Amino acid sequence: MKLDKSDFSEWYNAITKEAGLCDLRYGIKGFVVFMPWSVMTMNRMFGMMEREVERTGHVPALFPALIPEHYFMKEEDHVEGFVPEVFWVTQAGNNPLEEKYGMRPTSETAMYSMYALWIHGHTDLPFKLYQRCQVWRYETKATKPFIRSREFYWIEAHNCFATREDAMNQVREDMGMTENVIHQQYCIPFLFFKRPQWDKFAGAENTFAADTLMPDGRTLQLPSTHMLGQNFSRAFGIKFTDEDGEEKHVWQTCYGPAISRIYAALISIHGDDKGLVLPFRLAPVQVVIVPIFRDETRDMVLKECRKLKESLSEDFAVKIDDSNNTPGYKFNYWEMKGVPVRLEVGPRDIEKNEAVLVRRDTGEKASARTEELKGKILEAAESMRQNLKKKADEWFSTKTSLAKDMDGLEKEIEQNGFVRVPFCSDGLEAKECADALKEKHHANVRGSLFGSDEKPEGEKCVACGKDATIYLYVARQY
Amino acid sequence: MKLDKSDFSEWYNAITKEAGLCDLRYGIKGFVVFMPWSVMTMNRMFGMMEREVERTGHVPALFPALIPEHYFMKEEDHVEGFVPEVFWVTQAGNNPLEEKYGMRPTSETAMYSMYALWIHGHTDLPFKLYQRCQVWRYETKATKPFIRSREFYWIEAHNCFATREDAMNQVREDMGMTENVIHQQYCIPFLFFKRPQWDKFAGAENTFAADTLMPDGRTLQLPSTHMLGQNFSRAFGIKFTDEDGEEKHVWQTCYGPAISRIYAALISIHGDDKGLVLPFRLAPVQVVIVPIFRDETRDMVLKECRKLKESLSEDFAVKIDDSNNTPGYKFNYWEMKGVPVRLEVGPRDIEKNEAVLVRRDTGEKASARTEELKGKILEAAESMRQNLKKKADEWFSTKTSLAKDMDGLEKEIEQNGFVRVPFCSDGLEAKECADALKEKHHANVRGSLFGSDEKPEGEKCVACGKDATIYLYVARQY
Numbered sequence: 001m002k003l004d005k006s007d008f009s010e011w012y013n014a015i016t017k018e019a020g021l022c023d024l025r026y027g028i029k030g031f032v033v034f035m036p037w038s039v040m041t042m043n044r045m046f047g048m049m050e051r052e053v054e055r056t057g058h059v060p061a062l063f064p065a066l067i068p069e070h071y072f073m074k075e076e077d078h079v080e081g082f083v084p085e086v087f088w089v090t091q092a093g094n095n096p097l098e099e100k101y102g103m104r105p106t107s108e109t110a111m112y113s114m115y116a117l118w119i120h121g122h123t124d125l126p127f128k129l130y131q132r133c134q135v136w137r138y139e140t141k142a143t144k145p146f147i148r149s150r151e152f153y154w155i156e157a158h159n160c161f162a163t164r165e166d167a168m169n170q171v172r173e174d175m176g177m178t179e180n181v182i183h184q185q186y187c188i189p190f191l192f193f194k195r196p197q198w199d200k201f202a203g204a205e206n207t208f209a210a211d212t213l214m215p216d217g218r219t220l221q222l223p224s225t226h227m228l229g230q231n232f233s234r235a236f237g238i239k240f241t242d243e244d245g246e247e248k249h250v251w252q253t254c255y256g257p258a259i260s261r262i263y264a265a266l267i268s269i270h271g272d273d274k275g276l277v278l279p280f281r282l283a284p285v286q287v288v289i290v291p292i293f294r295d296e297t298r299d300m301v302l303k304e305c306r307k308l309k310e311s312l313s314e315d316f317a318v319k320i321d322d323s324n325n326t327p328g329y330k331f332n333y334w335e336m337k338g339v340p341v342r343l344e345v346g347p348r349d350i351e352k353n354e355a356v357l358v359r360r361d362t363g364e365k366a367s368a369r370t371e372e373l374k375g376k377i378l379e380a381a382e383s384m385r386q387n388l389k390k391k392a393d394e395w396f397s398t399k400t401s402l403a404k405d406m407d408g409l410e411k412e413i414e415q416n417g418f419v420r421v422p423f424c425s426d427g428l429e430a431k432e433c434a435d436a437l438k439e440k441h442h443a444n445v446r447g448s449l450f451g452s453d454e455k456p457e458g459e460k461c462v463a464c465g466k467d468a469t470i471y472l473y474v475a476r477q478y
Numbered sequence: 479m480k481l482d483k484s485d486f487s488e489w490y491n492a493i494t495k496e497a498g499l500c501d502l503r504y505g506i507k508g509f510v511v512f513m514p515w516s517v518m519t520m521n522r523m524f525g526m527m528e529r530e531v532e533r534t535g536h537v538p539a540l541f542p543a544l545i546p547e548h549y550f551m552k553e554e555d556h557v558e559g560f561v562p563e564v565f566w567v568t569q570a571g572n573n574p575l576e577e578k579y580g581m582r583p584t585s586e587t588a589m590y591s592m593y594a595l596w597i598h599g600h601t602d603l604p605f606k607l608y609q610r611c612q613v614w615r616y617e618t619k620a621t622k623p624f625i626r627s628r629e630f631y632w633i634e635a636h637n638c639f640a641t642r643e644d645a646m647n648q649v650r651e652d653m654g655m656t657e658n659v660i661h662q663q664y665c666i667p668f669l670f671f672k673r674p675q676w677d678k679f680a681g682a683e684n685t686f687a688a689d690t691l692m693p694d695g696r697t698l699q700l701p702s703t704h705m706l707g708q709n710f711s712r713a714f715g716i717k718f719t720d721e722d723g724e725e726k727h728v729w730q731t732c733y734g735p736a737i738s739r740i741y742a743a744l745i746s747i748h749g750d751d752k753g754l755v756l757p758f759r760l761a762p763v764q765v766v767i768v769p770i771f772r773d774e775t776r777d778m779v780l781k782e783c784r785k786l787k788e789s790l791s792e793d794f795a796v797k798i799d800d801s802n803n804t805p806g807y808k809f810n811y812w813e814m815k816g817v818p819v820r821l822e823v824g825p826r827d828i829e830k831n832e833a834v835l836v837r838r839d840t841g842e843k844a845s846a847r848t849e850e851l852k853g854k855i856l857e858a859a860e861s862m863r864q865n866l867k868k869k870a871d872e873w874f875s876t877k878t879s880l881a882k883d884m885d886g887l888e889k890e891i892e893q894n895g896f897v898r899v900p901f902c903s904d905g906l907e908a909k910e911c912a913d914a915l916k917e918k919h920h921a922n923v924r925g926s927l928f929g930s931d932e933k934p935e936g937e938k939c940v941a942c943g944k945d946a947t948i949y950l951y952v953a954r955q956y
Contacts, residue, residue: 025595026588027546028579033592036537036607043538059514060521064629065543065581065612066565068505084571087544089581091566092616101506103543103567103581110504114511117503129514134543138570151542 003273003336008216012144012268019276019337021267022145030143030150037337038146038263040284042153045259045266046132048185048281049155052177053255058128058157063110065133066101071109075235078108081202085137103136108203108228108254111158112236119250121241122162126170127250130157146264147220147478154258160238160250167227167251171208174225174255175450178210182222182257187279187389188212188265189396190222191418193447193473196426198434205229211446211475212265213399217416219446219475220265223257267338269392276338277360279388280381287312287377288334289320289355292327292346304350308343308370315374335360340384341377361387400473405462406440409474413441418475422468424461433463443474481751481814486694490622490746497754497815499745500623508621508628515815516624516741518762520631523737523744524610526663526759527633530655536606536635541588543611544579549587553713556586559680563615581614586681586706586732589636590714597728599719600640604648605728608635624742625698625956632736638716638728645705645729649686652703652733653928656688660700660735665757665867666690666743667874668700669896671925671951674904676912683707689924689953690743691877695894697924697953698743701735745816747870754816755838757866758859765790765855766812767798767833770805770824782828786821786848793852813838818862819855839865878951883940884918887952891921896953900946902939911941921952 003018005011016022021038034042050060066089073079086102104110111129119127134153143149157174161167175192182188190210200207201224209224233239233249242248270277280286289309293301305320312318319339321330327344334342344356354367357376361384368376399417403409412419424430426448434445448470456468481496483489494500499516512520528538544567551557564580582588589607597605612631621627635652639645653670660666668688678685679702687702711717711727720726748755758764767787771779783798790796797817799808805822812820822834832845835854839862846854877895881887890897902908904926912923926948934946 023592023595025592026542027549027591028542028544031542031544033542034540036539039538039540060517061514062512062517062631064504064506064509064511065614066506066509066629071505086571087567087579088569089565090568091578093562093564093618100569101565113505114501114503117501136543151544153540 003275005215005271005273008214008268011215011271015267015271015275015336016145024145028150030139032145032149034260037284041266041278041282042259042263044282044284045186045263046153046155049177049181049257049259050130050132052181053130053155053157056128056173056177057126058130058159061129061131062133063104063107063114063131065104067104067107067110069100069102071113072102074109074113075203075232077231078203082106085139087136087138104133105135105137106256107131107133107135107156108158108232109236112232112238112252115158115160115250116237116239119160119238119240122243125160125162125240125250126166127160128157129159130155144478146260146267149260152258153260154256157255159253159255160233161252162240162242162248162250164229164251167229167253170253170255171225171227174223174253175208175210177255178223178257182210182262183389185279185281185385186262186266187385187392188222188262188269189389189393191400191473192450194426194450195224195447196430196434196445196472197428198431199445199447201226203228203231205231208450209447211477212269213396213417213475214265214268214478217399217476219418219444219477220261221477222262222265223255225255226253228252228254270388271338274332275336277388278338278340280340280384283338283340284317285319285334285337285339286316286381287318287341287343288330288339289318289343289345290327290330290334291320291322292344292349297347301345301347301350305345308345308355308373311370312373312377316377341380343373359384403462404459409437409443409462410441413443413474413476416476418446418473419443420471420473421462422456422459423470423472424464424466425469426472430461433461436463437474441474442476444477446473446475446477448472481753483693483749483751486692486746489693489749493745493749493753493814494623502623506628508617510623510627512738515762519744519756519760520737520741522760522762523664523741524631524633527655527659527735527737528608528610530659531608531633531635534606534651534655535604536608536637539607539609540611541582541585541592541609543582545582545585545588547578547580549591550580552587552591553681553710555709556681560584563617565614565616582611583613583615584734585609585611585613585634586636586710587714590710590716590730593636593638593728594715594717597638597716597718600721603638603640603718603728604644605638606635606648607637608633622956624738624745627738630736631738632734635733637731637733638711639730640718640720640726640728642707642729645707645731648731648733649703649705652701652731653686653688655733656701656735660688660740661867663757663759663863664740664744665863665870666700666740666747667867667871669878669951670928672904672928673702673925674908674912674923674950675906676909677923677925679704681706681709683709686928687925689955690747691874691895691953692743692746692956695877695954697896697922697955698739699955700740700743701733703733704731706730706732748866749816752810753814755866756816756818758818758862761816761818762795763797763812763815763817764794764859765796765819765821766808766817767796767821767823768805768808768812769798769800770822770827775825779823779825779828783823786823786833786851789848790851790855794855819858821851837862881940882937887915887921887940888919891919891952891954894954896924896951897921898949898951899940900934900937901948901950902942902944902946904948904950908939908941911939914941915952919952920954922955924951924953924955926950
């Protein structure tokens, strides 16, 4: 199996199949089977993200997967945005249901109906709760495994606060969690954008989303955090008595890291022509031991490998490949699977009480004494994390260019990545300008860079030519 | 809030509400919201069970929650058993679907359609795979939170083997996992029964189920493991080429610990008049520190408590209750929540560099020096595990009685628990006898004790009076 990442689309299709990440042959369009090798990594990704949301004071709950239609219909913009994507249950056994139930495409309406029963006074705030679950959306765009499917796995955190300021601080905390986990641990770079008004979450005041770039230069949305304002609390009647004795509606935020989608970014950004490259802490097998032997040394070598495995298994996920394949085959196979550390153990190594340690990211080889292996593996793990992050960051940092007019945009967008352009506005009145970019260049306005307040001076909107008031980032997107 | 476990049904309703385990006010009948205190324990229960199924060689996967109707219809008995319980999706957005999709009530038909594509040769076997997920069943019986709801959370393991013998060994391994986790760690006693033919899993050759007893003497089913034989492999075409070159159908088993249901047994069996009693390893908060102070010692005591928390947090889930409630209120509250260890810390304890350690199960108090606390807590944790198990086992072991005729059964079944009775058969021909017991005594035949081969000699079936061939266990059930 030859992999070639310069044709990313082909590479992606090949690796998801070859590495056993998913099976597309399930009997419902847009639904895939997630296979063990991806599930084991996604479970580790979930674990890290759950620890982070718990560290910041969220508690876990589990809400029903079905949402009664009358819950769904309470917030007008939300209805309009999500109802076209809902799978509806209309029948139970042989009986038609009196009210139909939607399979949650997201859980605002399930949760907030209950929040209204739970929250009464200012001492109930801040109220921070999350669930780990799957959601279903009847996507009409073409599906692609992990990137866009009709069923995906995520964490959704839904918080309530006494003031707008507290809610905005939560938005910043959400961005911090994204940095701590997705950048620092998954080694995935991103920019946080404030989405334009025509592309925000249905029912939100504002949406802030982390966008990364796939190797083909198209952008992929990672977690988004939404400032919901009081839209939902008014629709669902989530009120509290404030310290001043007045009854007020809570301010809300929600945050949704879609782990199965972030997994797509993980494998795409770090992978290479040999296959997957998994960060050490996310690898289902962290250390693979490949015994090197001839017939006459086979038993001795395997015995030593088993001893080695036992001594390392307390700290790492270790596997011995004792299959009948050749060492070369095994090297290729486990490289393709993205296992971060390979240990080669042959009779000579055993004699010297050593093993050869090979890093997946750089291919570097070094002998290490058995008693030092644990330390060397930990070192390699941390070094690989830093290396993956650095490599991804460096590439990502070169992928933003500038354009001042449509011709410039046309040229830059072909190089792929983000193109920063002067724009008339990010309000609803500028949607036509955005539509023009989409039609002409297949380019989507992703929003303004969060935290940047640079204003265009004397520049014109790339689309309509009116005075520009803001810089927006444009990209082709998944 | 007064709890009285002698009225178990009342106690159960009160504790699930009072301890914040679930909320029944969600807008769909039979669907509940699982609240943080139960979810945190269920997550720990899941973690232990997942480690156990992985230890025995199962790998995780995730199959779609929706099953196309034509998958569902492939195994005749399965269809008949499950179709009346299925929630059906018939509409997506505003469009009716061409084929309707069932929300999985269990995943045989989703998985085995894929297994047929994956399994080819004898080297693919044994094939052992599990998923952690939720399932939905349109129950017509009355629902009760955790015990029976229309949505519940479980692990389902689905395995394929080359021979019947290998499959039966898996059934025994499933029983071993049940023992290792549910008895040894959750401290829940049970008996494994072979279900009578009229009460086996739809599509199985035989069902083996672990039944425990709730405090009111009614039985609750814990995991079951099913010998599926070749029923599904024939229906789904799961074939392999054996070593002898012949194409054969695989032998299958499946195993399903329903964690949310087992949670009901956990809280019911160990709880007492003060509230929950949680095994240490399953408690969301393992150690609660209650500071004891007056106004003038408040700051000093709280500071020492925070230091103590920090030193213990590396090993345990620790919380300080620094609320404004009285110590007495806090003691009651955390006892009700089932926190295994309470540390009381006042000025005198601090002076002596000590804390008072109180066990939730026995209420025993003992002072311990701060530097010894970690060891003392670990000791208490293990001692509580053993004590909970012993107490539950002892009670459980007294709850099986004998009856030789209907009068005897009537008397014994009123004492509750299991009643062992001679029976004409456990085959389909004896279903009428079972129905008679159900009608007359509200008693259900749970099956024959697995591993016991004691045969009745010269005894008569309690129901029909014909010669008895087998001892069966009868109980009132949830």
